[in-house]
Amino acid sequence: QSVLTQPPSASGTPGQRVTISCSGSSSNIGSNFVYWYQQLPGTAPKLLIYRNNHRPSGVPDRFSGSKSGTSASLAIRGLRSEDEADYYCATWDDSLSGPVFGGGTKLTVL
Amino acid sequence: EVQLVESGGGLVHPGGSLRLSCAASGFTFSNYEMNWVRQAPGKGLEWVAYISASATTLYNADSVKGRFTVSRDNAKNSLYLQMNSLRVDDTAVYYCARALSGFADSNYYYYVDVWGKGTTVIVSS
Numbered sequence: 361q362s363v364l365t366q367p368p369s370a371s372g373t374p375g376q377r378v379t380i381s382c383s384g385s386s387s388n389i390g391s392n393f394v395y396w397y398q399q400l401p402g403t404a405p406k407l408l409i410y411r412n413n414h415r416p417s418g419v420p421d422r423f424s425g426s427k428s429g430t431s432a433s434l435a436i437r438g439l440r441s442e443d444e445a446d447y448y449c450a451t452w453d454d455s456l457s458g459p460v461f462g463g464g465t466k467l468t469v470l
Numbered sequence: 471e472v473q474l475v476e477s478g479g480g481l482v483h484p485g486g487s488l489r490l491s492c493a494a495s496g497f498t499f500s501n502y503e504m505n506w507v508r509q510a511p512g513k514g515l516e517w518v519a520y521i522s523a524s525a526t527t528l529y530n531a532d533s534v535k536g537r538f539t540v541s542r543d544n545a546k547n548s549l550y551l552q553m554n555s556l557r558v559d560d561t562a563v564y565y566c567a568r569a570l571s572g573f574a575d576s577n578y579y580y581y582v583d584v585w586g587k588g589t590t591v592i593v594s595s
Contacts, residue, residue, distance in 0.1 A: 362514055393574070395581045397515075404565060404585040405515065411579055448515055452580050458529060459505070459580065461515040 363388060364449055364462035371468040377437040380465045382449030384430050388460055392452040394432040396425055399446040399464075408447070409434065436467075444469045472496040472584050474566045479589030486556050490589055492549040492566030500524075500544035503569040505582060506551045508562035508591075518564070519551060534560075556593045563588040 365383040372378040382394065396409035407416050409425035412432070424435045432451075436443055449462040478490040490506070506518040519540035520529040528540055539552040549566055566586040572579060 393577065393579045393581070397582075404587050405582075406585070407581075407583050410581055410583070411574055416583070450515075450581065452578070458520065458531065459517045459582070461517070464514040 362463035363453060363456070363460040364451065366447075366449060366462035366465045368463070369466045369468065371470055372436075372439045373470045374439055374441065376439045377435060378439055378467065379436075380434045380447050380449075380467070382432045382434070382462050384432075384451065384460075386430060387455040388430075388451045388453040389427065389432055390430040391454055394425065394427050395450045396423075396434045397448045397450065399448065401445070405448065439469055441469045443467060472568075474568065474584060474586030476564065476566045476586045476589035479564065479591045481592045481594065482556055483595055484556060484558055484593055486593070487552070487554045488556065488591060490551040490553065490564055490566075490591070492551075492586060494547045494549065494566075494568070497568075499542075499547040503571060503580075504540075504542060504549045505567040505569055506538075506540060506549075507565045507567050507582065507585075508560075509565070509588075510559070510562040513562075516562075520569075521549070553591070556591075558593050561591060561593045563590050 393411040397405040398408045399405045412427045413425045422438045446464045448464045453460045473495045475493045505520050521540045537555045541550045565588045567582040568584040570583050
């Protein structure tokens, strides 16, 4: 059971906008920044969003992050087939004194 | 190019030991906090261990406390994970992961920004 809750799956058609949610508590998302990682099949995770809504160099602006209270969201607009991957949210947990991850959301591009 | 390369994974019997290594290159290793993160087959990511840049502070997840020990050799640009008393549920891909930390907007931040490709540990009789 992951500390952060994500829907196990999401889907969309090419060109659509999809959002993936991540729910936590006051000891994690509520008091810390949120991060998002993309894991393409058979590869290591890759940083997609840092400090709630910042994109590392090279990440397309189709990807955006937001946070409100104890929840966060990743939005992908202009969905493309290469976006098919697992997406994980992450943050620091003050109670556990360590980083925590969501259970991951498998995004399917129909 | 920033790179992390893990090695040392393999098949081990329950109760056995294994030592994972991670070779870092392309950045000043001694300046960075490091972590081990694992992923069981078909499952999500789980943080395992943390070590500060100078190795003065170590943290382990409760699931591995007393069994796993993280260490580093800054002269060799290397990170290690000594795993003892291995259990079947330790079976996973183990990732070496670089972390960034600091303050932004008066808020503390800590996150993994670079991942290795991982090494696979299988614990089975």
